[in-house]
Amino acid sequence: xxxxxxxxxxxxxxxxxxxxxxxxxxxxxxxxxxxxxxxxxxxxxxxxxxxxxxxxxxxxxxxxxxxxxxxxxxxxxxxxxxxxxxxxxxxxxxxxxxxxxxxxxxxxxxxxxxxxxxxxxxxxxxxxxxxxxxxxxxxxxxxxxxxxxxxxxxxxxxxxxxxxxxxxxxxxxxxxxxxxxxxxxxxxxxxxxxxxxxxxxxxxxxxxxxxxxxxxxxxxxxxxxxxxxxxxxxxxxxxxxxxxxxxxxxxxxxxxxxxxxxxxxxxxxxxxxxxxxxxxxxxxxxxxxxxxxxxxxxxxxxxxxxxxxxxxxxxxxxxxxxxxxxxxx
Amino acid sequence: xxxxxxxxxxxxxxxxxxxxxxxxxxxxxxxxxxxxxxxxxxxxxxxxxxxxxxxxxxxxxxxxxxxxxxxxxxxxxxxxxxxxxxxxxxxxxxxxxxxxxxxxxxxxxxxxxxxxxxxxxxxxxxxxxxxxxxxxxxxxxxxxxxxxxxxxxxxxxxxxxxxxxxxxxxxxxxxxxxxxxxxxxxxxxxxxxxxxxxxxxxxxxxxxxxxxxxxxxxxxxxxxxxxxxxxxxxxxxxxxxxxxxxxxxxxxxxxxxxxxxxxxxxxxxxxxxxxxxxxxxxxxxxxxxxxxxxxxxxxxxxxxxxxxxxxxxxxxxxxxxxxxxxxxx
Numbered sequence: 001x002x003x004x005x006x007x008x009x010x011x012x013x014x015x016x017x018x019x020x021x022x023x024x025x026x027x028x029x030x031x032x033x034x035x036x037x038x039x040x041x042x043x044x045x046x047x048x049x050x051x052x053x054x055x056x057x058x059x060x061x062x063x064x065x066x067x068x069x070x071x072x073x074x075x076x077x078x079x080x081x082x083x084x085x086x087x088x089x090x091x092x093x094x095x096x097x098x099x100x101x102x103x104x105x106x107x108x109x110x111x112x113x114x115x116x117x118x119x120x121x122x123x124x125x126x127x128x129x130x131x132x133x134x135x136x137x138x139x140x141x142x143x144x145x146x147x148x149x150x151x152x153x154x155x156x157x158x159x160x161x162x163x164x165x166x167x168x169x170x171x172x173x174x175x176x177x178x179x180x181x182x183x184x185x186x187x188x189x190x191x192x193x194x195x196x197x198x199x200x201x202x203x204x205x206x207x208x209x210x211x212x213x214x215x216x217x218x219x220x221x222x223x224x225x226x227x228x229x230x231x232x233x234x235x236x237x238x239x240x241x242x243x244x245x246x247x248x249x250x251x252x253x254x255x256x257x258x259x260x261x262x263x264x265x266x267x268x269x270x271x272x273x274x275x276x277x278x279x280x281x282x283x284x285x286x287x288x289x290x291x292x293x294x295x296x297x298x299x300x301x302x303x304x305x306x307x308x309x310x311x312x313x314x315x316x317x318x319x320x321x322x323x324x325x326x327x328x329x
Numbered sequence: 330x331x332x333x334x335x336x337x338x339x340x341x342x343x344x345x346x347x348x349x350x351x352x353x354x355x356x357x358x359x360x361x362x363x364x365x366x367x368x369x370x371x372x373x374x375x376x377x378x379x380x381x382x383x384x385x386x387x388x389x390x391x392x393x394x395x396x397x398x399x400x401x402x403x404x405x406x407x408x409x410x411x412x413x414x415x416x417x418x419x420x421x422x423x424x425x426x427x428x429x430x431x432x433x434x435x436x437x438x439x440x441x442x443x444x445x446x447x448x449x450x451x452x453x454x455x456x457x458x459x460x461x462x463x464x465x466x467x468x469x470x471x472x473x474x475x476x477x478x479x480x481x482x483x484x485x486x487x488x489x490x491x492x493x494x495x496x497x498x499x500x501x502x503x504x505x506x507x508x509x510x511x512x513x514x515x516x517x518x519x520x521x522x523x524x525x526x527x528x529x530x531x532x533x534x535x536x537x538x539x540x541x542x543x544x545x546x547x548x549x550x551x552x553x554x555x556x557x558x559x560x561x562x563x564x565x566x567x568x569x570x571x572x573x574x575x576x577x578x579x580x581x582x583x584x585x586x587x588x589x590x591x592x593x594x595x596x597x598x599x600x601x602x603x604x605x606x607x608x609x610x611x612x613x614x615x616x617x618x619x620x621x622x623x624x625x626x627x628x629x630x631x632x633x634x635x636x637x638x639x640x641x642x643x644x645x646x647x648x649x650x651x652x653x654x655x656x657x658x
Contacts (some may be wrong), residue, residue, distance in 0.1 A: 029375060030479065033560075035412040035544055036379035036470075038477045041370050046358060049453065050365035051467060053423040055460030083364040094382040094423070094465040124378065127465070131384035136423040136456070136465040138380060141365075148367045150359065215364055231362075 015100065015128045018109040019093065025122045027089065037124035039090055045142040050080035056133040066104050067111035068195040069135065074115045075199050076218070077139040079269040082204030083216040085149040086141035088119055093126035094136040119201060149207060149214040149273070154232035158212050158274040160298040161283075163200050165246040166221060167258050168193035170265020182252035189248050197269035203292040207273055210283050214273035220264040221297075222319055224272055225306060235303030240310050244295040264319045274300055344429065344457045347438040348422065354451045356418065366453035368419055374471040379409035385462040395433050396440035397524045398464070403444045404528050405547070406468040408598040411533030412545040414478040415470035417448055422455035423465040448530060478536060478543040478602070483561035487541050487603040489627040490612075492529050494575040495550060496587050497522035499594020511581035518577050526598035532621040536602055539612050543602035549593040550626075551648055553601055554635060564632030569639050573624040593648045603629055 016032070023031050029038040041047060054073050056062055074091070081088045093112070097105075116123060121139070172194030174180035175187035182190070200216070207214055213228050221238075229236055243262045245255060275283050287294050301307065308317050345361070352360050358367040370376060383402050385391055403420070410417045422441070426434075445452060450468070501523030503509035504516035511519070529545070536543055542557050550567075558565055572591045574584060604612050616623050630636065637646050 030477070034480055035409040036377045036415065038413065038472070039376040039378065040474075041376055043372060047368040047370055047376060047469070048365045049368065049419070049421060049467075049469065051421040051423050051454060051456055051465075053425060053456045053458045053465070055425055055458050058459045080364040084367065086365065090378070092378060092380040092467055094380050094467075096382060096384055096463060125380060127380055127382045129382045129384050129463075130387045131463060132461040134425060134458075134460060134463060136380075136382070138378075138421055138423075138467040140376070140378065143367070145369075148359070151363055 015105060018105045019123060019126060021113060023122045028122050028124055031122060031124040041142055044145050046145055048081055048084050048086035048141045048143055050077055051138040052076050053134060053136040066108035070108045070111035071115050071196055073135045073137045074112060075197050077137050078119060078199035078201055079216040081139055081141045082199050082201045083214050083271060085147060085204050085208040086143045087205060088121045088139060088141040088201060090122050090124045090140045092124060092138045096129045096131040096134045098133060147208045149211055151213050151215050151228045151231035154213040154228050154234050154274040154300045156234055156300055156302045158276050158300040159296050160236060160274050161294050161296050162270050162272050163203050163292055163294045164270045165244045166268050167262035167265050168246050168249050169267040170261035171249055186248055186252050199269060200271045202290050203271055206286045206290040210279045210286060211273040211275050214271055217268040217270045217272050220266040222263040235301040235305055236298055237301055237307045237309055238298040240308055242297045260319060344434060347434045348452060348455060350442060352451045357451050357453055360451060360453040370471055373474050375474055377410055377413050377415035377470045377472055379406055380467040381405050382463060382465040395437035399437045399440035400444050400525055402464045402466045404526050406466050407448060407528035407530055408545040410468055410470045411528050411530045412543050412600060414476060414533050414537040415472045416534060417450045417468060417470040417530060419451050419453045419469045421453060421467045425458045425460040425463045427462060476537045478540055480542050480544050480557045480560035483542040483557050483563050483603040483629045485563055485629055485631045487605050487629040488625050489565060489603050490623050490625050491599050491601050492532050492621055492623045493599045494573045495597050496591035496594050497575050497578050498596040499590035500578055515577055515581050528598055529600045531619050532600055535615045535619040539608045539615060540602040540604050543600055546597040546599045546601050549595040551592040564630040564634055565627055566630055566636045566638055567627040569637055571626045589648060
């Protein structure tokens with residue numbers, strides 16, 4: 001934890017100043033500054049913990065804006081907690097840096113605290129070390145006892161939904177890589193979806209007691225849905241024409257080009273969830289209250305794997321090529 | 330969290346197998362395999378969290394035995410929790426690896442689970458990514474409400490103690506570096522103190538309600554004690570002749586050579602704590618029951634900083650040179 005770096009590396013002890021700010025959460029009994037943080041969980045609740053590492057060269061390029069990097073490190077973890085229906089509360093940050101670059105640290109830490117403040121979470125500890133740039137964030141939240149959402153609860157007949165729209169992040173990445181020609185304003189909007197995904201924290205909490213299973217979309221629908229299917233021992237029909245694509249995405253490319261991005265582009269950080277027929281009405285009311293757009297894209301079946309359909313007929317997908325949609329014989 | 334690496338890097342998805350083992354803690358509602366872990370805290374307790382990163386080249390050399398590395402990553406974090414008086418329960422592991430080296434992973438993971446089993450903690454999640462070797466471990470435990478031990482509670486007149494002996498780890502490091510000539514068996518024992526420090530988990534729990542302040546010794550007594558003094562706004566007298574040195578350490582070097590290692594060598598991972606006079610009897614009984622050796626090394630004063638003494642007289646230390654003990658005029 002931070003207090004330890006002082007003698008090991010004086011220069012690095014300065015860094016912790018960037019990450020020490022007054023805390024306003026009453027459940028932080030003690031945050032940064034002792035051997036460990038002490039935190040108070042609401043009675044009758046369970047702890048939910050997720051951790052993710054971002055490494056330079058693997059998850060981001062050296063030229064990334066440190067503000068985007070800090071945002072994404074937090075957002076990706078928040079998305080995991082959202083998928084559990086959890087309320088985020090606290091995070092710890094392990095930051096490995098090649099050296100002390102104060103402007104970089106200032107931008108990074110300000111962005112980190114900005115998203116933390118927005119979602120009401122406190123930074124309660126961490127470690128700063130010298131080495132190749134990487135960021136490990138561990139996020140802690142809580143759910144009322146036995147109310148967490150898992151991947152394993154989907155039942156035959158349940159409807160399959162996603163929040164928001166799919167494929168914008170993949171299109172944004174292609175804009176960044178110069179592989180998609182579009183107007184500057186369109187590209188900016190798509191790049192923003194890639195760099196600044198909005199974790200569906202409120203939607204996740206809303207789904208408690210309504211969804212039979214949930215997870216967040218990080219690798220892409222085609223891959224992530226198989227986790228729910230495997231964990232729940234069920235199959236699924238996905239209606240390709242129902243996949244929600246944004247107006248911006250459809251204004252820069254054809255629907256057929258965009259579909260593989262929506263299915264396998266990854267990094268959407270939307271929620272994928274299933275809801276029993278009996279809860280459809282309650283879902284509509286709750287999601288409308290939460291102000292979260294969502295779309296029904298298919299149904300859980302007793303089959304195996306994903307059956308992609310168009311107008312009620314199965315079609316074959318070759319997602320490795322990302323662009324073949326052939327009607328099944 | 331682990332389930333996400335599948336599409337990003339198939340090779341790396343294999344790694345998680347090394348870290349997925351049956352869990353025997355009943356308070357792990359869900360461990361590895363969903364978006365996040367769900368954990369149940371005992372009612373009336375508070376969560377205690379600490380995180381530490383070990384980076385190759387900064388904290389360990391490339392030739393380190395992966396079994397020692399895994400042990401140390403866990404032990405260092407356990408030591409932080411011990412210093413809070415907390416009961417360790419769960420950990421998450423963020424492992425960044427340059428590539429998939431199966432023998433290395435096997436040794437590393439077996440050692441990790443061995444120490445986890447010894448201390449009764451469960452690995453509940455993590456992330457494996459490609460990049461320069463580094464390990465971030467976040468450990469979670471709990472304390473009964475308002476019973477955590479902090480650095481800030483030392484009061485004038487309290488006695489200052491350490492568990493175990495000091496300086497063995499520093500001597501072990503010098504053995505490893507070929508800077509200390511001693512018999513092989515002596516060096517082995519000292520190197521073991523350096524590579525396999527025993528976190529004082531039981532002693533930490535024992536000190537709840539007895540110690541007025543506590544922390545773990547990672548940088549060395551001279552540096553770490555100042556954290557307690559600063560947090561508690563007090564000073565201290567340290568009696569140099571009372572510093573506990575092991576028989577092995579005294580058999581390989583003179584006490585005068587060993588003292589700077591005991592004061593500033595670092596990585597002892599013993600507990601440093603203060604106890605009011607009124608609790609001395611209870612301390613003796615409790616520590617004897619816990620089987621933890623401990624030594625009184627000084628007293629908290631109304632002064633500023635540390636007053637090192639010999640036979641009741643102040644002496645001046647130059648710890649930057651590591652070997653000057655001059656009597657104060």
